[in-house]
Amino acid sequence: MATREHAGSMDAREYSVSSSRLGDAFSVRAFFHKELPFAVPLQRIDSGVVFGGQRVTAFGMAYMDHHLTDRMQILYYKDDHEFVLRLVPEAANEELLLARGLAPAPDLNGLLRQLNALIAKGRQEAAKPAAQWKFGWTQYDFLAIPDIAFNITAHYTGLEGQRFFAGAGPFRVSEAWQRTAFVLNERGAIVESEATVTTAVDSVAAPGMQPHPKRFVFDKPFVVVLRHNEKRPPYFVLHVQHPELMKPFK
Template sequence: MKKHLTIAGIGIVVLVLAFFTWQHFTQTPSQPHVIQDTKSNIAGNYLGSDYKGNYVWGGAMNLAWNELNENILKEKLQLNTDDKIALEMASKLNNAPFSKSDLDEESYYIKSGYGQSTVDEINRESKKKFPSKSFGDLEMNLAPRDIISYAYFLKEVEYETKFEKDTALFNGQKVKGFIADNKAQRENVKIIKYENDDKFIIKLQLKDKSDELILAKGYDMKNPQDIVNEINTNNKQYLSTIGESDRFKAPKLHLDHHRDYVELINKYLANKGFETYFIAQMFENIKFDMDEKGARVENEAVIVKTESAMMEPEKPKNFILDKPYWVVMKRADSQNPYFILGVNNVELMEVE
C-alpha cells in the first residue's frame, strides 16, 4: 500500500516596517489546491523563487525539512529519482547553512510526527506559544501513518524612529515610499559600505538590536550569496549614521507570494523503511510589508553614540533606493539570513 509524506511548515515574520509569513502544509482532498510553478532559483546556497521578476527566499522550509530529517528519518532525506533538478534541490535542503540555530527560540515552533494526532498537537501548541498567530488551524485528515513536518516562524521588529511618507522613484516610475527627514530619522540609517550613490549597503536601525534589516543597492541581483558574503565582510559592530546633508529614500514594499516546490512533489523517498512514501505536497506562502512605520511590539532600546572629530564637509551621499536592490534580514549574531528579497521592479510597490 502506498503512503504519502507531507512536508509542512508555517513561518511568519511580522514587521510594521515589514511583515512576512511563511506557510507550508499539505492539502487533503477536502482542501483543493492548484499547484503553481514559481520558477525555482537554485543558484548558490538558497532555494529562492521568482515572484513577478523579483527574487524571494525565506528560511522556514529549511526548518521543516531539517525537522523531518532529524526526528523522523534519522538521516538526510534521499529521493528515488533520476531527476537532476529534484536531486540538486534535495541536496541543497539537506546541506543548507540556515537552521534554527540562526534564530532565537522564542521566534519559532517546529514539530513533526504521524497522523491526525500530530496535526491536533500542532494546532494547539503553536497557538499557545504564539497567541497572535494570524494563521488558522490546519484542517487536515491524515491517516495514522501519514507524516507531517511543520515549522512556524514569527518575527516582529521596529525602527527606532518612524520615517516620513513621501513619493519615491523606482526605475523611473513614481511609487509610494518614505524618507529620513530629520536628525532622529537619519540616525536610523547606518552605513555598512558606500562606494557611490549607485552602490552601497545600509542597515536600518531597529529597537531590538538582536535583529538586522539591511538594504543593498548596485550589486548582482542574480546571486544572493554574493550580497550575503559582502554584508558579512563589512558589517561591523560600530557603524556611522548618514550625515545631515545625506539623503535616504526607499519605496514601500508589499509581497504576497505562494510557492509550490513542484520539482519535489510526487517524488518517492529512497530512505530505508520509507520507500513507499512520497512527497504529497510541499509549498509556502510569504508575505512581506515594508513601510515607514514601526512594529506592533514595543521594546526598550539603548542608543550608543560616539563623539566625532571635526572634519571638512563631505560631498552629500544619496542613499536612494531607486534601482534594483536587496533586502536581507538576519540575527545580529548570525551570518545566515532568515529572509532575502531581491527587488527588481515595481510589482512589489504601489504605483502613484
C-alpha cells in the same frame, strides 16, 4: 530552502514545527513570524520614487532628524549608486540591512558574500580621515526606500511526486508549498513564512572623492537582509528587482 550557511539564524522561540498523521499519510508544517518595528517611524517621501519605470510610494528621511540618524548607520558608500545601510529597529539586537549596487549573482548567497565584503571594506575606509564624511549623516543627505508588501504562495512541483523510503515503506510527496509574506514601511518590517510538506503512501514503487550630499535612493535593484546581528546568519533575505512588490504611487 535552509542550508548549513543559515544554521543558527533564528532562535527556537521564533519558529514552530508541527506534524500530523492521518492513516498512512503525514504532514509537516513549519511556521515563522517576526516583527521589527522602528523605535521612531521614518518619514514619508511625498513624491515617492521611480523604480523599474513605475512611480511607487516610499519612506525614508527627506530632512535631518537626529532621532532617526541615531538608529541608521552608513556601512559603505562608494557613490549614490552603490552603498550599504544599517537600520536598527526597536530591538537593538536586531538589524535591517539595505544594499544597492551589488553585482548580479547566481543566488542569494552570492549577494550576501558581496554584501559582507562591502561592509568589511567600509570598516577599513571609515578609519581614514579623508573618507569619514561618507559615514556620517548631514542635513543635505536624502534617503528614500520603496514601500514593500507582498504575500506569495509557491508550489514546489519539482518535489511533488518524488518518492522516498522511510519506516514502513515507500512514500510519495503529494504536496509541497511555501507562503512568504513581507512588509517594509516607515513603521518597520514584518516577515512571515509558512511551509507544508504532505506525503502519502506510494501506491507505485578610483581617485579620492570630495565631500558632497549623499542620496541613498533605492530606485534600482537592491537587497534587504534581516538578522539578529553581524555574527549570525540572516533569517530573511530579499532581492528586490521589480516594482510588482511595491505600492503604486497615486
